[in-house]
Amino acid sequence: MSVPSVAVVAINHFSPFHFSVPCIIFGDVLPGKKLFNLKICAGEPGTLRSRQGFSIETSIGLEALEEADIVIVPYWRDPAERPNQELLDALVAAYNRGALVVGLCLGTYVLAYAGLLDQRRAGTHWEFEQDFVARYPNVQLDTNALYVEDDRLVTSAGTAAGLDCCLYLVHRVHGRAIANKVARRMVIPPHREGGQAQFIEQPVPLSTRDxxxxxxxxxxxxxxxxxxxxxxxxxxxxxxxxxxxxxxxxxxxxxxxxxxxxxxxxxxxxxxxxxxxxxxxxxxxxxxxxxxxxxxxxxxxxxxxxxxxxxxxxxxxxxxxxxxxxxx
Structure with a gap:
């Protein structure tokens, strides 16, 4: 079996946590065992810097998406901002040639902007449920799932659910035993029961106007x-x-x-x-x-x-x- 290639898309104002999750899991997480070929590619021109001051330098552009088996958008900075058309076109082209396209947390918005999620199931952070549904009424948003796959399009809920999603992808490609080894090395459970519902704040109103x-x-x-x-x-x-x-x-x-x-x-x-x-x-x-x-x-x-x-x-x-x- 050839080693699958993974392209992680970096953007300006990236989230260090969201970006690091796929980099760790699809990097050399198991010493001596190459599971994936990881490439970091620039999703847009210019400086790629997080709001916390971290920066990314890469000589690889969106051409990496032309050959990647798995393409991951780990984050998006603003749901109201449409990503650049070159990135959206590259995601569509990658999907059309058979790649697995992944949006973690608000990265789901990028896939939705590209039109890939129309009439399909998807997940994103529960706090953005109303905004997402209003913007993309043709997407079947699953507000409870930690991650969702629908016809080679994989999306996840917020923050730590990116870990669950990436471990699922390891399981999908290499099987349960390898996914369990990766989880043990990272000291996290290979699978979490339940979904976002257990984390969503749903307080009953303490008082009314009556x-x-x-x-x-x-x-x-x-x-x-x-x-x-x-x-x-x-x-x-x-x-x-x-x-x-x-x-x-x-x-x-x-x-x-x-x-x-x-x-x-x-x-x-x-x-x-x-x-x-x-x-x-x-x-x-x-x-x-x-x-x-x-x-x-x-x-x-x-x-x-x-x-x-x-x-x-x-x-x-x-x-x-x-x-x-x-x-x-």
């Missing part, structure tokens, strides 16, 4: 463990059921059931992160009928189990590996 609804929200937060019917809550608010549901929807933008579910899941996250209570106890504290019900709704919302969430966000000894050191 004072009566605000008093009710405070009451509900203090009594999440109880069963709340619409009739009981309407009586508590001194309204008819119909008037109450209309006021609640107008004030919060959510139905009572949806608000309670969001609040209970958010509270369960906090308890999983900050306490040692069992899943059964947490389910009772936040008002789920059973641990099984909590697990069902938690996985449906965040694509991970409560136990997996706790392992991710709770650690008694940060940085300490409980077990044998991985072999390098």
């Amino acid at each position: 004072a009566n609804v605000n008093r009710l929200l405070e009451y509900l937060r203090n009594n999440l463990d109880k069963v709340h019917s619409l009739d009981d809550l309407a009586d508590y608010s001194l309204m008819s059921r119909r008037t109450f549901t209309r006021h609640f929807q107008k004030a919060t933008g959510m139905s009572v059931g949806a608000w309670l579910m969001s609040e209970r899941l958010q509270r369960s996250q906090e308890l999983l992160e900050t306490t040692s209570h069992s899943i059964e106890a947490i389910a009772e504290f936040v008002g789920f009928q059973s641990a099984a019900t909590l697990r069902q709704h938690f996985r449906s919302k965040f694509n991970v189990t409560p136990t997996e969430w706790r392992k991710t966000f709770q650690s008694d000894s940060p940085g300490r590996y409980q077990g044998h050191s991985p072999r390098l």
Whole structure:
């Protein structure tokens, strides 16, 4: 098997972290074993400098994309700025001749500007979801996936998801065993469960412009463990059921059931992160009928189990590996 060639596109105002991820993984990450031929190419003329003062010098231009097996755009500086046409044309040409074209984080925008993602699935950083959807309504944005592949077009979520995506590409080309070796050497998991949903901030509004609804929200937060019917809550608010549901929807933008579910899941996250209570106890504290019900709704919302969430966000000894050191 010939060694695949990888072209990483450098731009001005590049992000040092995003740029370094493919350079590390597709460089000489395993001593004595050449996995890829890495080339750094200038995606635009002029000085290539990060906002932090790092600079890149390369004699290779976009001609590297003409022969690369994998082309990676690790970042883009401004979603509102259209990349230069020469870069966009080079990406389209690389894809048309059979290359794998990759956009990490906001690099997804560059692929979208090139028209490569029309009618295809893609991923990008969750903070830019609304902006991306507004700009590219013909792209099927997956707002949860850490990375997405659709017909040789691979895109990833933000920042550290670039690591997940690049390890996926190593797995895709060289298989699981090699990808696992690369992950061990970098001291990162070869595969992370779940997706962006576990990292997206989705706070339930603490208050509204309706004072009566605000008093009710405070009451509900203090009594999440109880069963709340619409009739009981309407009586508590001194309204008819119909008037109450209309006021609640107008004030919060959510139905009572949806608000309670969001609040209970958010509270369960906090308890999983900050306490040692069992899943059964947490389910009772936040008002789920059973641990099984909590697990069902938690996985449906965040694509991970409560136990997996706790392992991710709770650690008694940060940085300490409980077990044998991985072999390098």
